[in-house]
Amino acid sequence: MSDTGSLSAAELQAIAPDVVFDGGDLDCGSGLVLMIRENMLKAPVGGVLEMQSSEPTVADDLPPWCRLAGHKYLGQLPGQNRVRYFVRRGEQQQAQSGGAQAEESALADDKARAKAYVWRLRTRSTGHQQATVYCRNFSWMLGQSASFEEKDAHPSAVEALLGALGGSLATAYATEAARAGLEVDDIELTVTGRLHNVLAHMGLEDGDPSFAEIEVKCYASTMDDEAAARKAFETVVARSPIAATLAKAASLNVKFSVV
Template identity: 40%
Template sequence: MREEDLIAPDSLQTPHICEGGNLDCGSGLLLLIRKSMEQVPDGEVLEIRSTEISVKEDLPAWCRMTKNPYLGWRSVPEFNRYFVQRGEDEQDTDIAFKQARDYRWQTRIHWDGGLQVKVFCRNHSWSVGQPASFDVRDAAPSAVEYVLGALGSCLAMGFQIRASQQKIEIDELEISLSGQIDNIFVFLGTEKEGHSGFKEISGTLYVSSDADDEVLEKLWQETLTASPVTNTLTQDTSISVDIRII
């Protein structure tokens, strides 16, 4: 039998729980597991809960690499339960956490001629049009529209991930955002007063769920507070982009 197919016995129970929601091993679940494992004494068992089926294939490999014995999995209607015993070897959590904290996201942007560039990151690429476009139709979204899209996407995914970790089922979710530039003429070079960034962004989260309104509102506030893009836009972010003549 493959280790990935090992069924944990019903008698296996533990008070140590890691709520993974719908995260997979590549999107933060392993960091949550490492954090939870810090509270588990040597030899005791951590239960990991996730609705993402790929965890069944990926978690045993991680257990082998970290020398934390994989004890199997069980399925219940709401999620899958995975059981991992904390190994006696020293856990390299400090290294993993430092790598996560020090990680740098990277993009490369190439001018395609005219008023369009192409952005490359990892295995993705997309086109971006001019920052200041008021046309109804364009060959590509503007850079400021990508800012709104990045913010809305971050909030939508953050809300959904937090909901899944709390066993809250979301039926429908949509976010509408709009923003106003302080003075677009600064970007165009015809005025100097003000700045060319957003002076305000507003919007609405539309969500359908059986959860209580108070629960959803609390979840939304937590999402806003923790959002990387929200914090990038509202905190003092140091930007240093040099020029190199080639």
């Protein structure tokens, strides 16, 4: 969806952007705005930033953000597996806000707020061997501490932690692959974990209840360069707060294969 006053497709095609960057599949609420601000500072006042994105919600969220930030949304063009968005760095915003230093200060403030952000959850015991976790507009249930059955009503906390590790790497890898221009058709991860002493976890004997080892295997379906696909996954693992934290506490073995 384009803003009123956007340029025509022919006019957009004629633009030679000053800065181009790929936002992958990030939306405006998951760090994309920080990336836009950072790259906008690289463009001269009155210059044009081209941001490429495969996230559909950007089409609705970017124009109003440009108005609030004092930049001019110029429009969009279809690209290869993504949309090309064009934004002119605002001269009015530059004059009113005190120049480049003010923009740099605004970016620094955004980064400081991001670094200081605290995730908040609350959990209640909501039944026999059952707890409910509440976070923002979400809630999910966890079951008993440990189970050796094939089926249960809810996952255990241990399974939820391992699932969070696998889920965070899967979604982050999809984003990183998109930003790297890699066409990955399918991503699947298996995660296994073993405790030093599960009986200590269950209160049946003394011992160390912590994880002894965790293994992650990522399988990516792609026809692109395997080395590039592997490097993108290694980047994601290095950036993952969950992987980095678990690696300090247990043996974390990560493997990657192209299928």
